[in-house]
Amino acid sequence: MMKHRxxxxxxxxxxxxxxxxxxSVPDFKELLDSAMARDADLLIQQTENKITDLNQHKLKDxxxxxxxxxxxxxxxxxxxxxxxxxxxxxxxxxxxxxxxGFSGVTKAETKMLLYSGGKIKYLNKALEEKKKxxxxxxxxxxxxxxxxxxRAYDQLALLHQSRIVLDESTKRLRANKKxxxxxxxxxxxxxxxxxxxxLAQATLNAKVAEYEGKKELLLTQLxxxxxxxxxxxxxxxxxxxxxxxxxxEKTIDDRAEIQALEHGINAADYKIQAEKTWWxxxxxxxxxxxYIGLYGNRIxxxxxxxxxxxxxxxxxxxxxxxxHNLNIFPLFTAGVGFKWEIFDGNxxxxxxxxxxxxxxxxxxxxxxxxxxxxxxxxxxxxxxDIANAQIALKQKQKEIAHKALIQAEKEFRYGMIKSTQLIxxxxxxxMAELDYQNAIFNQRRxxxxxxxxxxxxxxxxxx
Numbered sequence: 183m184m185k186h187r188x189x190x191x192x193x194x195x196x197x198x199x200x201x202x203x204x205x206s207v208p209d210f211k212e213l214l215d216s217a218m219a220r221d222a223d224l225l226i227q228q229t230e231n232k233i234t235d236l237n238q239h240k241l242k243d244x245x246x247x248x249x250x251x252x253x254x255x256x257x258x259x260x261x262x263x264x265x266x267x268x269x270x271x272x273x274x275x276x277x278x279x280x281x282x283g284f285s286g287v288t289k290a291e292t293k294m295l296l297y298s299g300g301k302i303k304y305l306n307k308a309l310e311e312k313k314k315x316x317x318x319x320x321x322x323x324x325x326x327x328x329x330x331x332x333r334a335y336d337q338l339a340l341l342h343q344s345r346i347v348l349d350e351s352t353k354r355l356r357a358n359k360k361x362x363x364x365x366x367x368x369x370x371x372x373x374x375x376x377x378x379x380x381l382a383q384a385t386l387n388a389k390v391a392e393y394e395g396k397k398e399l400l401l402t403q404l405x406x407x408x409x410x411x412x413x414x415x416x417x418x419x420x421x422x423x424x425x426x427x428x429x430x431e432k433t434i435d436d437r438a439e440i441q442a443l444e445h446g447i448n449a450a451d452y453k454i455q456a457e458k459t460w461w462x463x464x465x466x467x468x469x470x471x472x473y474i475g476l477y478g479n480r481i482x483x484x485x486x487x488x489x490x491x492x493x494x495x496x497x498x499x500x501x502x503x504x505x506h507n508l509n510i511f512p513l514f515t516a517g518v519g520f521k522w523e524i525f526d527g528n529x530x531x532x533x534x535x536x537x538x539x540x541x542x543x544x545x546x547x548x549x550x551x552x553x554x555x556x557x558x559x560x561x562x563x564x565x566x567d568i569a570n571a572q573i574a575l576k577q578k579q580k581e582i583a584h585k586a587l588i589q590a591e592k593e594f595r596y597g598m599i600k601s602t603q604l605i606x607x608x609x610x611x612x613m614a615e616l617d618y619q620n621a622i623f624n625q626r627r628x629x630x631x632x633x634x635x636x637x638x639x640x641x642x643x644x645x
Contacts, residue, residue, distance in 0.1 A: 205413065205414060205417060206414070206417075207414070207417040207418060208408075208410050208414055208415065208417075208418065209645075210331075210332075210335060210641070210644075210645040211641075211645075212410070213331060213335065213404070213407075213408045213410060214327075214328065214331055214641065216408040216409050216410055217327055217330075217331050217407050217408045218324065218327060220407070220408065220409050221323075221327050221407075223323055223326075224320070224323050224324065224327065227316075227319070227320060227323055228320065231313075231316045231317075231320070234309060234312055234313050234316060235313070237309055238306070238309050238310075238313070241302060241305055241306050241309065242306070244295055244298070244302055245294070245295050245296075245302070246294070247292055247293065247294035247467075248292065248293050248294070249290070249291075249292045250290070250291045250292070250293075251288075251289070251290045251291075252288070252289050252291075253286070253287060253288040253289065254286070254287050255284070255285065255286045255287075256284070256285060257282075257283075257284055257285075258281065258282060258283055258284065258285040258476065258479070259280075259281075259282045260280070260281045260282075261278055261279065261280045261281075262278070262279050263276055263277070263278055263279075264276075264277040264278065264279050264483065276484075276485070277483055277484055277485035277486075277487070278483065278484040278485075279481070279482075279483050279501070280480075280481070280482050280483070280484070281476075281479065281480075281481050282479060282480050283476050283477060283478050283479025283480060284476070284477045284478050284479070285474075285475065285476050285477075286473075286474075286475045286476075286477070287472070287473070287474050287475075288472070288473040289470060289471070289472050289473075290470065290471045291468070291469070291470040291471075292468070292469050292470070293466055293467070293468050294466065294467045294468075295464070295465075295466050295467075296465040296466060296467055296518070297463075297464065297465040298459070298464055299459040299460075299462030299463065299464055300455075300456075300459045300462065301456045301459040301462075304452045304453070304455040304456035304459070305452070305453070305456045307449075307452040308449040308450075308452035308453045308456065309449075311445045311446070311448040311449035311452065312445070312446070312449045314445040315441075315442040315443075315445035315446050315449070316442075318438045318441045318442045318445070319438060319442050321438050321637075322438035322439065322442075325438070325634055325637070325639050328630075328639060328641060329630055329631075329634065329639070330407070331404075331407060331408070332626075332630055332641075332644055333627065333630075334400060334403055334404050334407065335404070335418075335420060335645075336420075336422065336623055336626055336627070337400055337623070338397070338400055338401075338404065338415075338418060338420060339420035339421060339422045339623075340422060340619055340620065340623045341393060341396060341397050341400065342418075342419055342420060342421075343421070343422055343619045344393060344616060344619065345390075345393055345397075347612060347615045347616055347619070348386065348389055348390055348393060348612075351386055351608060351611075351612050352383075352386055352390075354587075354591075354608060355379070355382060355383050355386060355608065358379060358591065358594065358604060358608075359379050359380075359383065361594065361595055362375070362376050362379045362594075362601060363376075365594075365597065370597040371597070371600070371601060375600050375601040375602070376601070378600075378601040378602055378605055379601050379604075379605070382605045382608065382609075401415050401416065422619055422622040422623060422626070423622065424570070424573055424622055424625050424626070425625065425626050425629035425630075425643055425644060426643070427566065427629050427632055427633060427643070430632070430633075430635075430636050430638060431636075431638065432636040432637060432638055433636060434552065434555040434556055434558075434559055434635065434636060435552075436636055436637045436638075437551075437555055437635075437636065437637050438637055439551050439555065440548065440551060440552065440555065443544055443547055443548040443551060444548070446544045447541060447544045447545060447548065450537060450540050450541035450544055451541065453537040453540070453541075454534060454537045454538055454541065456537075457530060457533040457534035457536075457537050458534055460523060460529070460530025460531075460533070460534075461522075461523060461524075461530065463520045463521065463522040464520060464521045464522075465518060465519075465520045466518070466519050466520070466521070467517075467518055467519075468515075468516070468517060468518070468519050469514070469515065469516035469517075470514070470515050470516075471512055471513070471514050472510070472511070472512070472513035472514075473509065473510070473511040473512070473513070474509060474510040474511070474513065475507060475508065475509035475510075475511075476505075476507060476508040476509070477506075477507045478506075478507075479504070479505060479507075479508065480502075480503070480504050481501065481502075481503040481504075481505070482500065482501055482502040482503070483500050483501040483502075484500070485500065486498035486499055486500050487499065487500060487501045555635070558635055559632075559635040559636065562628065562631045562632040562634075562635045563632060563635075565628040565631070565632075566625070566628040566629060566631075566632045568628075569621070569624050569625035569627075569628040569629075570625060572621045572624065572625070573618070573621045573622060573625055575621075576614070576617045576618040576620075576621040577618060579614045579617065579618075580611070580614040580615055580617075580618045582614075583607075583610045583611040583613075583614035583615075584611055584614075586607050586610065586611070587607040587608060587610070587611045589607075590603060590604050590606075590607035590608075591604065591607075626644070629643075629644075630644070
């Protein structure tokens with residue numbers, strides 16, 4: 183039996199590195215990379231931005247030549263009247279020329295835009311500005327993902343620290359309960375005072391159960407955000423520490439929203455320039471190649487084309503030809519054409535006015551965003567300063583509560599105070615420690631928002 187136990191022990195030692203490797207503790211960078219790859223808003227935005235890339239490629243291809251081949255085949259039956267003359271037909275009769283048979287037409291045509299009046303150039307620059315705007319907005323989305331994941335990660339750290347506080351309270355209550363048991367045996371305290379200790383223990387157990395429920399919910403949230411298995415997430419034991427934000431180096435003009443609107447306004451300017459080119463002639467190179475053929479055809483007239491000569495008994499002759507086939511190839515044309523819209527019913531003017539209105543809307547949005555972000559920066563700076571002051575206050579309260587509990591424990595041992603006073607001191611310390619951890623959590627949130635105020639969110643300052 184002992185040999186079997188030793189063998190199992192050796193096997194477990196061999197498997198331990200493998201198990202540890204399979205359950206490595208994920209750091210924040212791994213969670214962030216996974217969240218970036220899985221975030222639906224970011225993926226949708228990246229997909230939508232591909233439309234701009236496609237439009238850019240489409241615009242560049244406008245100057246490429248196009249080749250079009252077309253053809254048709256069918257039955258042809260055409261008839262037309264020939265001008266009458268005294269020589270060919272009598273005045274009271276009409277001569278008709280009829281052509282019938284099968285026809286075929288094939289055409290190859292190529293076109294290439296040589297000059298667009300500058301419209302393509304301006305539209306391309308407008309798309310370039312739009313692409314810059316979209317890329318900057320992607321950065322804002324990434325900042326939002328960092329902020330969301332950081333909050334959840336810090337909440338996990340807060341719960342972890344709360345569990346440590348609860349465990350320490352449990353240890354102290356157990357020690358105090360032993361003292362209360364002895365005091366009850368000596369008659370130094372009443373059974374009612376003893377029950378207070380038991381009630382405090384039950385209350386603490388309820389807090390632990392509440393903690394477990396909150397932790398499970400938070401782990402589920404992190405699993406959904408990152409896709410990391412919950413068993414690995416349970417291995418995380420983060421610690422909350424205050425964030426030291428250095429002096430901000432940027433302004434609200436560096437915010438993604440402002441930068442995106444700036445590029446949007448630039449794009450609107452180029453759009454206006456593009457619409458102004460409506461009256462400029464457009465030049466195009468064109469060439470075409472035709473094949474025209476008639477097959478199994480018949481060409482005839484209803485009356486004589488050679489008049490009759492009665493003295494010679496010559497009845498005259500109608501046209502009646504049955505050529506095997508007729509075709510024309512190659513029929514080639516090439517040249518340069520232009521299109522000049524002298525007056526387009528004010529369509530170009532209206533398009534230009536619409537582009538100007540769009541620019542005015544973007545300028546109004548930038549003005550409104552600048553005002554709001556200025557206030558947001560001031561508010562976030564104030565919140566950060568207050569959060570720092572709260573940490574110092576909660577630290578002092580924790581120190582006072584800890585000293586008060588030590589004094590209360592001494593006095594309880596000698597029967598100088600009742601259990602209710604000891605429990606109050608214990609609750610005060612527990613609350614002070616939790617308040618201190620909450621103050622750090624709030625300070626970190628304020629630091630994140632302050633860094634986001636000027637687009638200076640730095641993950642290395644957080645973890």
